[in-house]
Structure formats: C-alpha cells, structure tokens
Amino acid sequence: MDLGTAIECVKAAFRAQAAGRTVMPAKITLDLGELGDWPHLGGSYNAMPAYVDMENLGTFAGVKWISGYEDNVRRGLPFLMSLIILNDPSTGFPLCIMDGTLITEYRTGAAAAIAAWELASKGLPRGLTASTADPSVPVSVPVKEQEGLNERECFAVTLIGAGAQGKSALRSMAALGILGDVSVVDIREDRARSLAEYVRNDLSCNATASGLDGVEAAVRRTDVIVTATTANEPLVHAEWTKPGSLVIALGSYLEVDERCVTESDAIVVDHEEQVTHRGTLVPYFKSGVLSRDRIRGEISRILAGETAGRRSPEERILAVLIGMAIEDIAVAGLVYHNALKLGVGTRYDLIS
C-alpha cells in the first residue's frame, strides 16, 4: 500500500459516504481516565465500526479498536495503537485481523491532503490585503509548483504536532504535489527538528522547525495550518491567520481558539454528527457559540461536487477532520485484498 493508493481509497470512501453507501454509527469511547474521573490510567479507546460500499474498490465491514495513552511517548510506546477486524459483510465471518496503527496514519494523512486539495486557496487576487487581520503581514500567493504530479500550486504549510499523524499529512500532501514550504511546530522542539529534516531530505521541500513559541510566526506566513496534537487548548488563533487560509484540525480535543470558529467564513467537517461529540468543535458547541447550521458541509459532499467548498480565494476556512471508521475499513479492505493477491499474511481457522 503506497500513499497514493491510500489517498484514492479514502477518496472512494468519501464518495461512498456522499452517495449514502456507508453505515457508520458514531464511534464510542471507553474512557480510562483521559477525561473521566476513574480509573486514573490516562488513556482512552475508540471502537469504530463501519460498512463501506466502494463499488469497484470493494465492499467491506469491520471495526477499528484504537487506544490513545498520552504517557506512552515517554514510555517508548506509540501514543496510538490499534487493531482492525474485517468481516465478510454477507455472513459476519471474520476475514482478518490487522494492525491499524499504520492504516490510521495513512488515512488521517490522506484525509488532510484531500481537504487541502479541495479547500486551500488557489491564490488571492493581487493586492488583496483589506481583510487581513494584521495588514503588516504580506499576503503571499503561493506559486511554487512541483513538476510532474499535477498542475496545482503548492501551499506553505504549518504543521503543529510533529507526531505520526502530522508526518503522514505532510507526506500525503507531497504525494499530491501540493506541499510547499513547511514550518513544523511541536511542544518538543527536537521532534519538530527531526521531522523538518525528514521533510527536507525525503519530501524535498523547505522546512523550518520551532517549539510552541514559533506558532504565531509560522501561522502568519502559511496558507494551510494542520494541527495534529493531543492538546486541549487553543494553539491556533484566528488573528494570526491570513485571508484565504485553511486550518485543518485533526486532534481529538481543543486546538483552535473561539474566533477561529466564530469568524471563519466556513467550517467543513468529515462527519456532521461526530464533530459534535469529539474534537476541537465540542467546547464551542457546548458553550453555544457554535450551532450545526454554521457548518458548510461534509468534505465528502464537497468532493462529490454536491456542496461548494471554497467560495472565494480570500475565505478563511476551518476544516475539522476527526477521522472516520469508513476511512479505516476502506483502507484495511484494500490492504486485505492486496495481501490475498500477494499471498502474504498468515491464515488461521477461527471457528471449527
């Protein structure tokens, strides 16, 4: 499975979603002290079941079971660990069990890159600065182009959170040929530096690194801001963002300030129901400054052409992509099909 295949697969899952060819109850959380009072284990799990009918690409059913433990990084374990079970949709028979950690990275990055492709500004009209929050910041129109992949322009990107999901977002944008200069920000500056080096060496883009103190400068100079953190506080402030900017929030908790929510020209989400339960919008739904009619639509409908995405070059857009089980099951399904074709994997008799 390469990134390009994963991106096509997530697009197919989005198209299935837009066409109503998915079944996906809202994910449920087993909270072992991440937010709840007891037990004090500092972790939580999501059970994410889905059925997705991608026509030519296949029809899959299954569940992803994913844990997140904040202290794991300190312990030398991944923050997120997961397994995916795929079932035969006709009988329920368990077809395979696979690691879901890499699939989670692939699909999260793919969704972010698809959102950037669909929603990032293709360029502002020359001289437009009137609506810039800080007029002293020059409005840059991205013009850099990568050869070969497509004719899109590249976008200057700030990544906040130099973990596995953020890295995958950068790799996926590079695979789509839309990754321009990169600013990596992380609470641990060494992690930011390490990822910036990867971007320079492996993705052939300019990249700088900073700690959290560099967020403002990075956001002010970039077109696309991706947050992929376990933060539960505002990291992106609306006043720093440029006209035409796109903020993509991937985290499970609070990552953007209230003005990002109230003053964005559009809010795009991956799942209208789910974002009311999890992710950066939850506190704003709870406090009442945000209501569902403020949401422009789901990314799947924008991809399908049913909802307009960006309506003008200068719109500030907030995209909240919590991640959906249909993405996981779709990518896992393709991995399973490929494994069967290649004859890899191990067979077991699960029932006698």
Next chain:
Amino acid sequence: MDLGTAIECVKAAFRAQAAGRTVMPAKITLDLGELGDWPHLGGSYNAMPAYVDMENLGTFAGVKWISGYEDNVRRGLPFLMSLIILNDPSTGFPLCIMDGTLITEYRTGAAAAIAAWELASKGLPRGLTASTADPSVPVSVPVKEQEGLNERECFAVTLIGAGAQGKSALRSMAALGILGDVSVVDIREDRARSLAEYVRNDLSCNATASGLDGVEAAVRRTDVIVTATTANEPLVHAEWTKPGSLVIALGSYLEVDERCVTESDAIVVDHEEQVTHRGTLVPYFKSGVLSRDRIRGEISRILAGETAGRRSPEERILAVLIGMAIEDIAVAGLVYHNALKLGVGTRYDLIS
C-alpha cells in the same frame, strides 16, 4: 476454563459493576439490514468495549466485536461469531486476540444461571393457588435435589430457543445444581429434540422437547422460563406463568408479551441503560407502557445485597439480561491469564 470458573468470573464482574469498578459505554450496533433499510444483508454487529476491575481476579480492558446473521444457521455457519481483543489497561498495548464465540456462550449461560439462583422462587407456601392465573394448573413446589453441589432445590425449566446460548444456560444451571426437569422448545422441533437428548444424557435431568406449539404447556408447568431466541414477537404470555415464576429473557428483540412487562411483580435487568436500547423491553419503553422506575434493579446489585431480589415466594419476576461487555472482558481476561500460565496460544509481535 470450565463452567464453574466462568460462573465465578461473571459473578466477580457483577460485583465489580455493583461496586462501581467498571467502565462500560453502551454497546453500539452496526446494522447491515437486520432492522435498518440498507444494505439488505440481514445481519448486524455489536462493538462492546469494557474495563473491569475484579480485584483478586485481575483488571482487564478490551472489546468484543460480535456479528449476528440470521441466515447463517441455514448456511452451516454460527448465528453469532465474535472476536475479543484484550489490551493492557496501563498502556493500551494489545495483549491478545481470541475467539469470542465460546466466551459469549459461557458468560450468557452463567448470567442466566446466576439470575435463576438469585431470583427463582425457593418454593411457594403449601396450598397457595389464589393468585394463579389458571387455577386448574397445580402449583408445583420443586423439591428434587441434586447431591453434592449445594442445598438449593432444583427448578423445572422451560428453555425456548435450543441454540448455543440456551444450551449454555441449561449447562450453567446444572453446574450450580439447580436444574430440574427441562422442557426444550424450538421453532425447529428437531433442534429441541437434540438438545433434550443432551440434557438427559449429559446433564442427567428429565427433558422433553416440542415445537412452538408446546410453549404454553411447558410454561404452565415450569418455575423458570428462559428465552434465548432471535424472535421478534411475544413467545411467553403472562397468563401462562405460575405464581413464583421467573422469566429470563436473553434475546436481543421482543420475546415476552405486554402483560409479562406490565403485570410482573418485578423486572430485574443486567444494565438499566442498555435495556432501553436493546432486547425485549425496548418496544414497551417505546410504547410507553414501561418506564424506568418500574425496574427493580440490576442483577449485580441484587448479587451484592444492595437491592432486594425476590421479595416473596409468589412474585412473578421478569429478568432481562441482554449481556454486557464486562462479562465478556472478564471471562476473556481469565482465559488469557490461564493461557499464559499454561503456555498455550501463539505469540506475535504486533508493533515493531
């Protein structure tokens, strides 16, 4: 894992539940046409996550993923198939993946047997027939005793639904020494006959078999009625039940008539929240004839002595046990511990 161990383990899970030492969000359903409109696959799945702290017996976290496809029996496949993932509660690290089908049978049977032990009538005062729905039916006081296991009396039992869950309920009651004469009823009389033969040969109890036309006669002569079906219609009618009878409904849909709900002296459940979403009580909550204040309590609190179970020998009690993830994870945890001790199972490196 023998039945006795499974019963002790489910009891420990109930005690943990009563003590507030469990985390268990309500199970979620992926419906592939069992009730929903699309797709028409006639199946559904439940994702059932849980954390259970059983003190001496261990602390476990994980999820059960279980499918049910009604046509599977015709296909020669089990109706229910499932897998259980256990995680290290401290880090989320996946500890093992195991078949959940047998564990489901064990814990479902164990819960039914525990409910029978706690709630079945220990015998009516001699001559009590005044409140018998049909005075022509003699009120039998079960007196038969099995040697050795305990000093409880045995109960005459009707089992409706001769599948794996029902068989396990009978085996568990036999393990507790409370299984008396058995009437097995199934929509397919051959299945009923086959299970009745098993009861006679392996559980050393009298057993008769019938098709659905034998339900009324069976219910009229028995103390404990267990329903373990995929029916979605009333199988047990209150007017057939004796004073002092206990109806245990294990199915996921409708199995008892409205009068069983409105006229039972007590309704006992395994999970007060969950029974409003799934199982035989759902239609009665929806139609308004049942409200939550009618529920006497959860079986776990009765086991813990916090709520009175049966208050008189002649009460008619309805116990609705949909099945809880804590039971699955508790039993799976013990199986895992035993497998480690015995050195069985297969090891994999799930993350690199």
